[in-house]
Amino acid sequence: xxxxxxxxxxxxxxxxxxxxxxxxxxxxxxxxxxxxxxxxxxxxxxxxxxxxxxxxxxxxxxxxxxxxxxxxxxxxxxxxxxxxxxxxxxxxxxxxxxxxxxxxxxxxxxxxxxxxxxxxxxxxxxxxxxxxxxxxxxxxxxxxxxxxxxxxxxxxxxxxxxxxxxxxxxxxxxxxxxxxxxxxxxxxxxxxxxxxx
Numbered sequence: 001x002x003x004x005x006x007x008x009x010x011x012x013x014x015x016x017x018x019x020x021x022x023x024x025x026x027x028x029x030x031x032x033x034x035x036x037x038x039x040x041x042x043x044x045x046x047x048x049x050x051x052x053x054x055x056x057x058x059x060x061x062x063x064x065x066x067x068x069x070x071x072x073x074x075x076x077x078x079x080x081x082x083x084x085x086x087x088x089x090x091x092x093x094x095x096x097x098x099x100x101x102x103x104x105x106x107x108x109x110x111x112x113x114x115x116x117x118x119x120x121x122x123x124x125x126x127x128x129x130x131x132x133x134x135x136x137x138x139x140x141x142x143x144x145x146x147x148x149x150x151x152x153x154x155x156x157x158x159x160x161x162x163x164x165x166x167x168x169x170x171x172x173x174x175x176x177x178x179x180x181x182x183x184x185x186x187x188x189x190x191x192x193x194x195x196x197x
Contacts, residue, residue, distance in 0.1 A: 003070075010062040010071035014078025017058040018086060021079075025050065027093045040170065041163035043097060043156035047147050048171035051098075052140035053178035055079065055109065059116045059139070060132055060182035065189060072120065072135075076113025080106040097156040098147075108146045115139040129183050136179020137172050144171045 030046035038045070058079060063072030087094055087101040094100040119135035126134065144167070148159055159167065 006066045007070055007074040010066050010074035011078030013062050014058055014075035014080075015082035017054070017075070017079045018082040021051075021054055022083070022086065022092065027095055031095060031097065041160070041166065043152045044144055044148060044159055044167045045170060046098065048140060048144050048167055049174045052112070052143045052171065053136075053174040055112055055143070056116070056136045056139060056175060056178035057182050057185070059113055060120075060135060060179060061186050061189065063116060063120050063135075064128075064132075064182070064186035069121070070117060072116035073110070073113035076109050076116070077106075080109035097152070099151050099155055104151050108143060108151065111146055112139050112143040115142040129180070132179040132183040132186075133176050134179070136177075136182065137175035140171050140175030140178070141168070144168075 030050055031042070034040050034045040034049065035042055038049075040049070055076060059072040059075045062075035063069075065071060066074070084101040084106060086092065099105050116135050116139045119138050120131055123131040123134055152158065
């Protein structure tokens, strides 16, 4: 399979992830689940526990299935750009606090994808399971930090100092768990698709 085709398939997987995420979490549902149901502080719980882990599943699976490399970044960009286009074209309302579908959102998800690729590339001394765990945790923290420093100050306000330790722990736990699940699912997908792993 050519590199271009490999990356195109990864981007398509990311775009498919957009449809799943939009269907599973319509406007307001992320905030309701995080704050009204789970009683987690904010801002950032939805990014750390839902958006980030979901993106990890999409990006890491694409990275592991992409033999040419770059699949995680391509999937992340596919997700972000498709999310922006779908919500704009179909006038789908999104939560303004998360700036979903905006240029800042695309930048945040692109940086997330770069974080995934960096760990997968430079962590080759570790086992693949360890790399997935590290990539999940690191990329989720990068995404949450971007939101805290760039997006939330203009949409939801700064996180309170007292809430940061809990939200960081949630972020790391979500990233590690999602990274592990991505490793398990990628092995199953490789067997099903007869792809070398």
